[in-house]
Amino acid sequence: MTKLFILPILLSLVWALFLNYNGVPLKQGKTGFLYIIGISLTVIFALAFLLWLTAGQNIRN
DSSP states (O other): OGGGGHHHHHHHHHHHHHHHHTTOOTTTTHHHHHHHHHHHHHHHHHHHHHHHHHHHHHHHO
């Protein structure tokens, strides 16, 4: 589960490299970073919720 926190870091790094390669300033690509962080956090929280929700199932069986 903790490996999921690497996802936004890797995506942000790729986005920064993409912006740098195309000559776009990081300040102009700020919206992309916000989207990356928002979507990644949504995925992380959804998976954490599902893990929490199903954790009791293993104990009962």
